[in-house]
Amino acid sequence: MRRFLHLVLLACLAIPAIPGATAQAKEVPLSSVARSAHLSYAWLGGARAVQLSGPGIVLVLRPGDNLYEVNERVESTATAPRYAANNDLYVSSALAAHITALARYAQQRLANAQQSQRSVVQQSAASMAELRGAISLNVEQLKGAEAVLITGEAPPSAPVLITLLGLLSSELPNVLLSRHDLQAGPDGKFQAIVPIGPDYVRDSYLRVLATSGPGVTSASAQILIHPANAGLSVPYEQQPGGIW
Numbered sequence: 070m071r072r073f074l075h076l077v078l079l080a081c082l083a084i085p086a087i088p089g090a091t092a093q094a095k096e097v098p099l100s101s102v103a104r105s106a107h108l109s110y111a112w113l114g115g116a117r118a119v120q121l122s123g124p125g126i127v128l129v130l131r132p133g134d135n136l137y138e139v140n141e142r143v144e145s146t147a148t149a150p151r152y153a154a155n156n157d158l159y160v161s162s163a164l165a166a167h168i169t170a171l172a173r174y175a176q177q178r179l180a181n182a183q184q185s186q187r188s189v190v191q192q193s194a195a196s197m198a199e200l201r202g203a204i205s206l207n208v209e210q211l212k213g214a215e216a217v218l219i220t221g222e223a224p225p226s227a228p229v230l231i232t233l234l235g236l237l238s239s240e241l242p243n244v245l246l247s248r249h250d251l252q253a254g255p256d257g258k259f260q261a262i263v264p265i266g267p268d269y270v271r272d273s274y275l276r277v278l279a280t281s282g283p284g285v286t287s288a289s290a291q292i293l294i295h296p297a298n299a300g301l302s303v304p305y306e307q308q309p310g311g312i313w
Contacts, residue, residue: 099130099150099158102165106172112156119150119158121168125175128168132158139171200224202257203286208277211262213297215269220260221288223253223281231261232278235268236291243276244268271296 099119103110108121113129121128129138132152135145148161160168202224209218223229233246246268253259265275273294280287 095162096148096151096159097162097165098153099160099165102160102168106169107176108168108172114156119156121172123172123176125179126172128171130158130160199284200227200282201284202227204229204279204281204288206277206279206288206290208275208290208292210265210292210295214262215266215297216262216264217275217277217292218260218262219277219279220258221279222257223259223279224285225253225255225257227253227257227281227285229253229259230280231263232280233263233265233268234276234278235270236274236276237268237270238273246275265294268294270294 099121100110102108103121106121106123108123108126108128111120111122112118113120116129116131118129118131121130127138127140130150131137133149135147135149136143137146137150138144146161146164146167148164150158150160150164153159204221204223206219206221210216211218219231221229229251231249231251233248235244235246237244246265247263249261249263251259251261268275271294274291275294276289276291278287278289
């Protein structure tokens with residue numbers, strides 16, 4: 070029996086009894102993970118947490134907490150980060166690999182979005198360069214409103230930029246009032262109701278410019294600003310006769 074117990078004791082001693090050391094070896098400093106993943110590392114003293122940030126991604130990890138934040142969501146890790154010296158954390162190799170993968174995915178997604186945006190801009194510029202034709206424009210002041218009705222025609226589906234200028238005085242330069250983006254329909258027609266503000270000066274001129282692509286001839290129109298209900302007789306505004 071003693072010989073059996075002796076053999077059991079020897080077998081137990083032969084088994085690696087350092088699971089803690091093994092787990093310790095699998096941990097890596099979070100600051101090194103941030104460097105390899107091209108993320109900024111910041112210690113949030115008030116929250117007692119570490120923030121990793123980069124293009125399209127922000128992570129917040131806390132020592133002793135299995136839950137951590139990734140942008141607007143919360144994820145969990147089997148091994149909680151533990152605090153180390155110099156405001157650094159140690160995390161498991163699995164979590165380090167996951168953080169690196171998240172950062173690379175966010176960076177690639179942002180690069181793809183930027184490439185797609187550049188393609189759209191290039192296609193739009195090419196389409197604008199192909200536009201040919203001229204713009205016709207008509208402007209009239211709306212009754213009962215401080216606005217003008219703008220109608221006209223342009224090349225089919227062409228973008229049209231409407232610019233309002235106020236001509237307030239012979240002594241003053243033209244004043245930019247507003248700009249408005251319109252889109253001509255498949256038949257080339259466009260229409261919009263545009264406020265005249267901030268030019269509410271009666272008997273001043275309002276100039277309307279309509280422009281599009283470099284191959285499209287622009288148009289302009291000019292009207293005199295009248296009261297919103299010019300010519301309307303309102304009894305309340307009439308001065309009573311007789312002697313008071």
